[in-house]
Amino acid sequence: MKKRISLAALALAVVAASSMTALASGINANEQAVLDKLSSTSVSYKGRTLSLPASYLNQAKNYMYTVELTKEQCDRIIALIDEAKSIVEGSKGASVSDIRSQVLTKANEIASVLNMSITQEKTDQGSQYTLKDSEGNVAFSASPKVDKSGKLVDGTVVKTTGAGVELDSLFAVLALLSAATVSGSLYLVKCKSEA
Amino acid sequence: MSKRHRHHHSSKVFGKSFIILPIVFLIGTYLIIFLAFGSTISMAVDAAGMVFSSAEKDYSTSFKSIFVPVAENKEGLKSxxxxxxxxxxxxxELSIPKCKIEAKLFFGDGDVALRNGVGIYNGSSAPGFGSTILVGGHNNTYFHNLKDVKEGMPVSIKTNYGxxxxxxRETKVLQYNDSSAYDIGADKENxxxxxxxxxxxxxxxxxxxxVYTDYVSGPQIDREG
Structure with a gap:
C-alpha cells in the first residue's frame, strides 16, 4: 500500500514540477533526464521491488510534450524523486498511514508551489489521484493498485463506456413502471365505469 | 349481478389491470423507448445524475479543439x-467507414471526451509515437457500430499533425480489468x-x-524534440 501510494505521489510530484509555459512541445534533454530517472527508479520494501508502470511514465511524458522545463526544475525534480524514495525505504516501523501522509504532504507542497493541485476521490477502483494545472488541465490521473503479479498498475485504464452508468438502469425502470401503472389504472377505471 | 359474481368480476379486472396489462405495457414500452429514444433517455438520466449522484462528473459539452486537418503527411516530423x-x-477524428463510425478524437478519456466523441487513455500513446494507442468510446453512441467490425477493415485517424x-486484426471480449487485454508499454505502434x-x-x-488493429501508415514522430 505505501509503496503504490509513494510511487503514485512521486509521479504526481514530477508532473507537478513540470508545470511551465504552455507553448512548448517536444521533450528536451532536461525532461528526458527526468523521464530516465522515473523509469529507472524502483522502491524496495520488505523484499519486494516496485517501479512505475508504463501508464504512469506515459502520462508524465505526454504532459511534458505540452510544457517546457528548465535545467533547474529538472534537477529539483530528480532530487525530489530521491527524497520520496528515501521516505519509503527509510520508513522501517512506521505505519502505512504515516508514510502515505508524509509522501502526499510532499507532493501537495510541490504542487502548490507550482500552482497545481492534487485531488483524491473515492471510486469503485479505490482512491483516484488527479493532478491538474492552474488552467484545470489534467496532467496526471491514476488509481494505484498492485496486481496479482505484484506490479504497480493504474486501476482506471479501461473506463465505463456503456449505456448504463450509475442511475441509468434505475431511472429507466422507474419511468417504465410509471407508464405501466398509469396505463393499468386507466384500464381499471374504464372497466369500473363499464361495470 | 350477484355479490359473488361482482367479486369474481372485480378479481378478473384487478388481475388484468395491475398484473397482466402492466407487464404487457412494460415490455412493449421498454422496447419502443429503448430502441427509439435510448440516447435521449441517457441524456436525461445524466441530468438526473447531476442531482442525485455523489460521484464527481463533468457534464459539460464544451471543449477546445486544436484539430486542423493535414492535407499531406510530412516526412521527418518532430514532436x-x-x-x-x-x-x-x-x-x-477517427473513422471506420465500412461500419459508418465517425467520431471526434480526444486526448484523454474523461467525461467530456466520451460525451463528445472517443478518447485516448492519456496513459497510453498518441498516433505516430510508436506504441499502444488505447481508445475508448460509448457503446450507445460513437462506438455502437463497433459490433459490426471485421478483420481486415481499415481504421482511419486524422490528427492535427498527420x-x-x-x-x-482481431476482436475479443474480455473483462474490463484484464490487464492482458492491452500492452501499454509496447514498442510497436498499434x-x-x-x-x-x-x-x-x-x-x-x-x-x-x-478491437485490435495494426499500424499501416502515417508519419512516425521523432521523440527527441
Whole structure:
C-alpha cells in the first residue's frame, strides 16, 4: 500500500514540477533526464521491488510534450524523486498511514508551489489521484493498485463506456413502471365505469 | 349481478389491470423507448445524475479543439513541430467507414471526451509515437457500430499533425480489468479500440469489446524534440 501510494505521489510530484509555459512541445534533454530517472527508479520494501508502470511514465511524458522545463526544475525534480524514495525505504516501523501522509504532504507542497493541485476521490477502483494545472488541465490521473503479479498498475485504464452508468438502469425502470401503472389504472377505471 | 359474481368480476379486472396489462405495457414500452429514444433517455438520466449522484462528473459539452486537418503527411516530423494535445482536447477524428463510425478524437478519456466523441487513455500513446494507442468510446453512441467490425477493415485517424491508417486484426471480449487485454508499454505502434459489452445492455457491465488493429501508415514522430 505505501509503496503504490509513494510511487503514485512521486509521479504526481514530477508532473507537478513540470508545470511551465504552455507553448512548448517536444521533450528536451532536461525532461528526458527526468523521464530516465522515473523509469529507472524502483522502491524496495520488505523484499519486494516496485517501479512505475508504463501508464504512469506515459502520462508524465505526454504532459511534458505540452510544457517546457528548465535545467533547474529538472534537477529539483530528480532530487525530489530521491527524497520520496528515501521516505519509503527509510520508513522501517512506521505505519502505512504515516508514510502515505508524509509522501502526499510532499507532493501537495510541490504542487502548490507550482500552482497545481492534487485531488483524491473515492471510486469503485479505490482512491483516484488527479493532478491538474492552474488552467484545470489534467496532467496526471491514476488509481494505484498492485496486481496479482505484484506490479504497480493504474486501476482506471479501461473506463465505463456503456449505456448504463450509475442511475441509468434505475431511472429507466422507474419511468417504465410509471407508464405501466398509469396505463393499468386507466384500464381499471374504464372497466369500473363499464361495470 | 350477484355479490359473488361482482367479486369474481372485480378479481378478473384487478388481475388484468395491475398484473397482466402492466407487464404487457412494460415490455412493449421498454422496447419502443429503448430502441427509439435510448440516447435521449441517457441524456436525461445524466441530468438526473447531476442531482442525485455523489460521484464527481463533468457534464459539460464544451471543449477546445486544436484539430486542423493535414492535407499531406510530412516526412521527418518532430514532436516540437506541432502542438501536442492536452487532456480533453479534440485533436483529430477517427473513422471506420465500412461500419459508418465517425467520431471526434480526444486526448484523454474523461467525461467530456466520451460525451463528445472517443478518447485516448492519456496513459497510453498518441498516433505516430510508436506504441499502444488505447481508445475508448460509448457503446450507445460513437462506438455502437463497433459490433459490426471485421478483420481486415481499415481504421482511419486524422490528427492535427498527420493522417494514419490501421487495419483490424482481431476482436475479443474480455473483462474490463484484464490487464492482458492491452500492452501499454509496447514498442510497436498499434491501435486498440474498446467499448462496453454487450452492446445493447442497459446498466453496468464488466465486459469490454476490444478491437485490435495494426499500424499501416502515417508519419512516425521523432521523440527527441
Amino acid at each position: 516540437d513541430d506541432f502542438e501536442f494535445p492536452k487532456f480533453n482536447q479534440q485533436f483529430g 493522417n494514419y491508417e490501421y487495419k483490424i 491501435l486498440v479500440l474498446y467499448t462496453c459489452y454487450p452492446f445493447d445492455e442497459l446498466g453496468l457491465t464488466d465486459q469490454r469489446f476490444f
